[in-house]
Amino acid sequence: MAKKTIRDIQVKGKKVLIRVDFNVPLKNGVITDENRIVEALPTIKYVLEQGGRAIVFSHLGRVKDEADKAKNSLEVVAKRLSEHLKQHVVFVPVTRGKVLEDAVANLKNGEILMFENTRFEDLDGNKESKNHPELGKYWASLGDVFVNDAFGTAHRDAASNVGIAANISSTVAGFLLEKEINFIGGTLENPKRPFVAILGGAKVSDKIEVIQNLLKIADKVLIGGGMAFTFFKAMGYEVGKSLLEVDKVELAKELLIQANGKIELGDDIYTGKAFDAETKKNVRNIQSIPADEMGLDIGPRTIAIFEKFIQEAKTVVWNGPLGVFEFPRFSEGTKSIALSIAGIKNQATTIIGGGDSAAAVIQFGLSDGFTHISTGGGASLEYLEGKVLPGIQCVDDK
Numbered sequence: 001m002a003k004k005t006i007r008d009i010q011v012k013g014k015k016v017l018i019r020v021d022f023n024v025p026l027k028n029g030v031i032t033d034e035n036r037i038v039e040a041l042p043t044i045k046y047v048l049e050q051g052g053r054a055i056v057f058s059h060l061g062r063v064k065d066e067a068d069k070a071k072n073s074l075e076v077v078a079k080r081l082s083e084h085l086k087q088h089v090v091f092v093p094v095t096r097g098k099v100l101e102d103a104v105a106n107l108k109n110g111e112i113l114m115f116e117n118t119r120f121e122d123l124d125g126n127k128e129s130k131n132h133p134e135l136g137k138y139w140a141s142l143g144d145v146f147v148n149d150a151f152g153t154a155h156r157d158a159a160s161n162v163g164i165a166a167n168i169s170s171t172v173a174g175f176l177l178e179k180e181i182n183f184i185g186g187t188l189e190n191p192k193r194p195f196v197a198i199l200g201g202a203k204v205s206d207k208i209e210v211i212q213n214l215l216k217i218a219d220k221v222l223i224g225g226g227m228a229f230t231f232f233k234a235m236g237y238e239v240g241k242s243l244l245e246v247d248k249v250e251l252a253k254e255l256l257i258q259a260n261g262k263i264e265l266g267d268d269i270y271t272g273k274a275f276d277a278e279t280k281k282n283v284r285n286i287q288s289i290p291a292d293e294m295g296l297d298i299g300p301r302t303i304a305i306f307e308k309f310i311q312e313a314k315t316v317v318w319n320g321p322l323g324v325f326e327f328p329r330f331s332e333g334t335k336s337i338a339l340s341i342a343g344i345k346n347q348a349t350t351i352i353g354g355g356d357s358a359a360a361v362i363q364f365g366l367s368d369g370f371t372h373i374s375t376g377g378g379a380s381l382e383y384l385e386g387k388v389l390p391g392i393q394c395v396d397d398k
Contacts, residue, residue, distance in 0.1 A: 002398040003181060004172040006043060006147050007298065009272055011052035012085050013109055017143035018044060018174065019160050022077045022196065024060035029071075031080055032090065041084055042207030043149045043174035048085070055104060055143055056081075056089075057160060058105055059128070061359040063119040078114045082088075089113065092313040095120050096138055104142050118160045121202035128159045130322070132370030136163015149174025152376040154391030155383075165394035173395050176375065181392060183351055184383045192314035192349060198306070198337065200225030201356065208255075210319070213258055222264050222306050224298040224322035224333060231256065232286050237273060240271070241294040243361050264309065266302025269295040270323070270330060277327040297323025298333035301335045307340045316341050317383060325360045327359040342369025353380040 014231040020040040027034045044186050047054045061072040078091040091112035092103045121128040127135045136159040140146065146168045147159055148154075151216040154177070158393060173181065197218040199207055204227045216219050220233075223231060226243035232237055234252035256263060267286055271293040272279030281301050284290070298306070310316060318341060325334040338361050341350050350370045352358050355377035382389060 003178070003392065004170075004396040004398050005178045006046060007171050008398070009145055009170055009172055011050045013143065014052055014144040015104060015107065015142065016047045016052040016054055017164060017168070018047065018054055018056045019138065019146070019147045019150045019153075019164070020056055020058045020146050020174075021150035022074065022081075023060050025185060026061075026071070026076070031076060033359075033362070034080060037077065037081060037084065037377055039176050040149055040174070043147060043176060044085065046175070048087075048110050048112060050169065051109040052100050053104075053107040053109060055107070055113060056114040057118055057139075058150065059119040059160070060117045062117065063117065063122050065123070068121060069123065072117055076116060076119050081114065084296060086114070092116065101142070103215055118158075123158070129152070129156070131157050131159045131163045133163065135159040136333070137167045140164045140167035143168065145157050145172070147168045147172055147174045147238065148391055148395055149176045150391065151177050151180040151374070151379050154180075154376065154389040155379040155387070157390040159176070159224065159380060161391040162394045168233065171227075171394055171396050173284060177392070177395070178382075179372060180374060180379075183349070184353070184374060187315055187317060187349060187351060188217060188386065189386070191217065193284075194277070194309075195311070195317075196220045196222065196309050196313040197237060198222045198224070198310075198318040198322075199320050200227065200314065200322040202226040202243060204230045204245055204252060207320070207381070209253065209387075210307065211255055212258075212387040213384065214317075215255070215262055218262065220264055220309050221259065224266070224306070225320055226295075227320075228265055228269075228298075229295055230253040233264070236289070237287055237291060237397050239295065240289040240291050242271075242289065243294070256353070264397070266298055266307065268299030268301045270297040272296050272300055272330070277323070277329060279329075281329050296327070297330040303333055303336045306337055307327075310337070310340045311344060314348045315349060316344070316350045317353065317384065318357055319350070320378060321360050322345050322355050325363070335364050338364055338366050338369070342366050345369055345371060347359060355386060
């Protein structure tokens with residue numbers, strides 16, 4: 001997919017609109033994970049170093065009422081960005097109007113401002129999320145060129161990506177969006193083989209289309225996490241109190257037939273009697289899960305089976321944890337697979353598809369062990385499904 005990038009345009013002296021994804025987690029007003037800020041720095045620094053006038057904006061959380069508005073201001077993010085850049089970031093506490101327009105007009109080459117949470121516009125009829133034409137046109141009027149660097153919202157048709165792109169002369173990808181296109185998009189188009197996909201998480205229903213698409217492309221699809229139990233039930237095994245989507249059992253049977261041996265589920269799991277960090281840990285064959293126990297992690301033999309496929313792979317894409325990694329007692333499967341993938345970084349392309357699997361890798365201190373860790377949760381999933389993402393489609397073709 002050949003898309004124009006920030007390298008293809010002149011930014012010196014221009015007002016450069018930069019849509020970033022600063023939807024960072026906050027706890028009591030403190031940023032608890034700043035990975036998305038760090039990932040956006042190369043694009044922002046490039047614009048500033050080239051003499052552009054950077055106008056940075058993002059959404060943060062969901063804004064449905066005034067209480068949401070009070071706790072989801074981007075001001076704390078602007079302060080942290082200023083620390084990373086080692087220069088002042090002008091924060092404009094509105095999303096439109098004279099105050100914002102004056103701040104933009106006062107920007108000099110190499111200076112930066114950030115305006116308030118784009119989702120504040122959703123308090124007035126979901127204008128941001130529903131891509132109200134007047135809002136996209138207004139934001140586009142603030143700049144000369146548009147750089148979309150927010151992969152995390154690339155699956156959304158919003159005023160702050162598609163709406164701006166429809167009303168400005170030039171739309172290009174930032175360095176982060178370019179990376180996502182090259183790694184996820186490029187891998188799906190032409191993977192080095194063997195290509196191993198690993199899928200975890202809670203529900204089959206969340207990843208039906210991902211499984212269907214990857215079965216066409218991957219050489220092996222390893223499935224763990226809560227979603228595995230719907231497949232075990234489809235194979236005729238009892239799953240005790242494990243997570244189960246009864247209405248998806250027939251679909252799981254169809255997927256197993258369609259896979260023709262490509263799906264690997266392993267043959268044992270770690271169980272407990274309660275969804276609790278302190279519950280006793282047992283190892284069970286998948287054929288003999290007690291009625292009063294639930295599966296909480298992949299078992300030791302399954303870990304070994306998965307590791308064998310990983311060690312032979314030239315491409316690995318992983319989306320979704322393989323157990324309740326938040327409970328130390330049941331984090332072995334997810335951590336072991338993360339270590340195994342990290343171990344082949346020098347011989348394979350290894351991609352973490354955002355969301356909880358990315359959070360697990362960061363929690364385990366293994367961020368440097370992968371070729372690419374996606375910043376998009378839902379966007380990564382839809383990209384893996386083979387869908388066209390509006391936030392990428394709106395970028396100018398080369």
